[in-house]
Amino acid sequence: MRFFSDNAAAVCPEVMEALAAANHLDTAYDGDTLSQRLSRVFSDLFEREVAALWVGTGTAANALALAELCPPHGGVICHRDAHINNDECGAPEFYTHGAKLMLVEGEGAKVTPQAVEALLATVRKDVHQVQPAAVSITNASEYGRVYTPDETAALGEICRQRGLGLHLDGARFANAVARLGCAPADLTWRAGVDVLSFGFVKNGGMSSEALIFFDRDRAAATHYRRKRAGHLLSKGRYLAAQILAMLEGDVWLRNARAANDAADRIAGAAGAERLVEPVEANELFLRVTAAEAAALRSQGFDFYDWGPGQVRLVTSWDSDPAQVDRLATAIRAL
Amino acid sequence: MRFFSDNAAAVCPEVMEALAAANHLDTAYDGDTLSQRLSRVFSDLFEREVAALWVGTGTAANALALAELCPPHGGVICHRDAHINNDECGAPEFYTHGAKLMLVEGEGAKVTPQAVEALLATVRKDVHQVQPAAVSITNASEYGRVYTPDETAALGEICRQRGLGLHLDGARFANAVARLGCAPADLTWRAGVDVLSFGFVKNGGMSSEALIFFDRDRAAATHYRRKRAGHLLSKGRYLAAQILAMLEGDVWLRNARAANDAADRIAGAAGAERLVEPVEANELFLRVTAAEAAALRSQGFDFYDWGPGQVRLVTSWDSDPAQVDRLATAIRAL
Amino acid sequence: MRFFSDNAAAVCPEVMEALAAANHLDTAYDGDTLSQRLSRVFSDLFEREVAALWVGTGTAANALALAELCPPHGGVICHRDAHINNDECGAPEFYTHGAKLMLVEGEGAKVTPQAVEALLATVRKDVHQVQPAAVSITNASEYGRVYTPDETAALGEICRQRGLGLHLDGARFANAVARLGCAPADLTWRAGVDVLSFGFVKNGGMSSEALIFFDRDRAAATHYRRKRAGHLLSKGRYLAAQILAMLEGDVWLRNARAANDAADRIAGAAGAERLVEPVEANELFLRVTAAEAAALRSQGFDFYDWGPGQVRLVTSWDSDPAQVDRLATAIRAL
């Protein structure tokens, strides 16, 4: 009964079926019928003409997005706990050719307008200092928190005023949309987001994420960067197929709701005092003693320790309701 | 009846089955059972302890290999028609941080010892010039030609003497091994190859290539580079599964033989005078007039023009024997 | 009466004379007689065989040093206020091809062993995180503080234990040595420093800094990197001449002592309560109100504001004693 990560989950049946259905000769790279449909389908979803590309990982999606928004001599403002800073082995620095991540603090791994303003105030406008060029946020955040449309728009407004690009790492974008019940547009371009890394792998996909440019003209160089980074798969139709399968019939939302619901059930059992962070997506950060953690593990539950006295549990699209209930019961019983 | 590229072919059934069989929760990234078996299985195949990593594309495999063999201020000697020079949008330059490809000419897109020596003779040993650090060859070559073990070893010997690394782009390594009937070791480390990009996608895979380091210690930094490049998939087990399925029972050789045989049948029909290059793998370069090409296309055969009066046809693991025969007949009838 | 920066000072007469004396035909780049003497002269100064190269700026010296000590996927631990982080527009990121500066805090812009250990403790040893490869310190620091030989050695010991390189940004190394009265070796290789950026420009030079590798073998790639960065001047003898002139007869120490003494006189006049930082080199950070700063400026003294209620003054090798005395008097009179 593993609650390590949604990365470890299986692939949902719609995706497996789509792979099988795509298994015939077609044009290589992204010239196939499925890849050619991507921008159309995402444009419908986002209520605006967008350019959409598939890439194999969220790290690649994020790094490609930042390479478009920030020159090598620029800076990207992000949270200290951001995935791009903490878990990508310097991918943003690689793809941007050496841009600097400029770190802010903030509750729940969320970037606030105040934090951005405070950082900007420390930067002299001269050639000796790296000039910020973009802000990157993660929704849902690395601590399972969501930005509302208004919170996003407040950051978007600062970016607009200060000439900064706004990138949204949406590895768990589905979980955020499912939680908030808003339109995808409300969390993105209507709030000032320029580029979105739209995650599918954690949510039931196998090997395909989408990179969405809300200004279609800004996608041009990314086609070259993607190829140059070795991310233009020759049988790209199998990546397109995964995404299309998850958009069809809102599988992406169904899966995200399942994961969120599982997290909610565990959170309810844990009670507010154990929660290090409010549970707003599919991650739980709980206060448990070492003895309590050991007790849970002895009952077959696995998860990561997350600093002294804290653990992280992640639910996924296919979290077994019975296992979730047993975990909830076990936590309640601590 | 498309003979554009083996990139366009479908995925072989063993791979599809392996994906289905892998579809359950496991450890993320490359910590899963399947990924952990890769080095063992390839060590057996190559009769030597090797380090093996999966990556999503041949371009990524090649570029990661070169980043290990060549510093940013170094050079990589390769053929002007090499895929790394001509079809990867500068991926080697990206991953090596700006190394220079130093181009040689040679029949059939093959690098000869003489060409390497001649290029080396032009380089002054001073800091004003980029110093060659590696040689990269492709087997089977971009013109469907193979290097024999002896030919490879002759290049390996120069590399050894001159302190150069030797990389083998094996996007169609299976086709070369199948053609030559030699041990994989004979075309690689026994002949002085340091790193191999071992292709599976063109040969029936979906999205997984193998990067093989014959000196296991040289793989260390590549684990970081792969992550940093966004090529460490979180559900990596689906990549390992594809490779393992194709190694099991020598599916890789069976598939390559099928493609080679199809090419042979067409070559036999075309006759020696039409062949721009001897057919040694699964690519055919034929002399046909524009009218002849049009005649073939009017019968439903599709392929690329390849310069004036020439066309390229590529067979694949699943080339339909009936279609191949019809094509052979059509060519014979020209 | 400007106390903005030692960067603004004139060039000392010994350097001007050396330029004139070098003004004849000689071998280009660094093949000339003067450049060829550099390693010998620095080896004598440091009581050890070193490799020494001239470069045009401290930024280039620092960035070249870090490129040797840290791979593109590595990290450099430094103080948040370090020049390499704050005033070089990302030069370390450029030369290292995207390494990450990992920031620590500490009094007086000094890095402590505790801060290094604390940072190291936050880094998981896996491929998802950038792994620290080096520590960089500045002596005298950006706040005019010095590291003693013992303090340096404590950092050197951590670096040795953890396999990290140790770089010393010595833009004001002369001021530190002059203050401490120790051997240059005591602040560098005897304390574990691998590479030193030895500054001359702030101390009376015109356009030449020295980059010192205490392990001579580690200088090899830097010769290529220097050329590749456009820092191998064709008339390099004029850079070598500047450095040799300042080493001859210990001009570098004489100049640094003059600057330090001027700072001391002002510090004495200011009194301990006004000093934000102890004055240990040639920089002063004083607490003065806006009105007091205006009063000083109205008497002809110029300097930078340094945050609310603070100013920075820098003395130099040629600070006019009369002006220094007038400033001391003016500050005392506030």
Added chain:
Amino acid sequence: MRFFSDNAAAVCPEVMEALAAANHLDTAYDGDTLSQRLSRVFSDLFEREVAALWVGTGTAANALALAELCPPHGGVICHRDAHINNDECGAPEFYTHGAKLMLVEGEGAKVTPQAVEALLATVRKDVHQVQPAAVSITNASEYGRVYTPDETAALGEICRQRGLGLHLDGARFANAVARLGCAPADLTWRAGVDVLSFGFVKNGGMSSEALIFFDRDRAAATHYRRKRAGHLLSKGRYLAAQILAMLEGDVWLRNARAANDAADRIAGAAGAERLVEPVEANELFLRVTAAEAAALRSQGFDFYDWGPGQVRLVTSWDSDPAQVDRLATAIRAL
């Protein structure tokens, strides 16, 4: 009596005097009075408002220019014998972050419109191939040949049509202008040149070259790139002083004419049959046997061998007329 390179020559007296005259406190970096005059003075010279920056070497100037004209995934078309390809250790690749130099052949190291068109014809317009973004030429060329205004304009017209930037490596721009007797504008912006590396060091300077952007807006990012590359000297006034001294009273043209005249005298003595290349600047490529070369060397003349049966001699602004006459006599006597 060395005729190795104009790089080895001394610095002309006007520059030495200007260094002395600038030797007083001023604003650091390029905030000083002299640096601030550069754009004005060059705008007058070029009869157009330009942006001018000093940098320390021609290699840096070239690489900064190309970084502005070409993205990391683009290509720069240049001659195989171009300095940027052959003598800069990959500086263009470093500064552009991995762009590809696309080589053409041509007599006298000159790029022809035909060669550019032929190369462009080989490039498919897809993401698999590096797309050319700029052309770089050298005037006077690496073989001492000049491009006329018309020849330059023909290349400029291709660039305009094809959306390519045009860079001029003017390490010996002065020699070209002096030879052609045209306006500097005629060889640059009037002919379509976007950025010029204007050389002063080979022509009597010490350590300062100018980088000229004919569209002033294109200089903006270069200020950051220059700093980031460690080329923003803190005492930049000494670089500005060199350039201003050589522009004042047309010292740059006087010096170039002296070098050109010396080359002409030697060429006249050598006779047309010995000339590998017409002498149009200050370089001579002569056919001499090994015995003849030895004979010259035994009389005290030094120079480079340049392939079998050929030597290179370079004159400079301060070539001693008596030595030149003795060399002319010695060559005539062979």
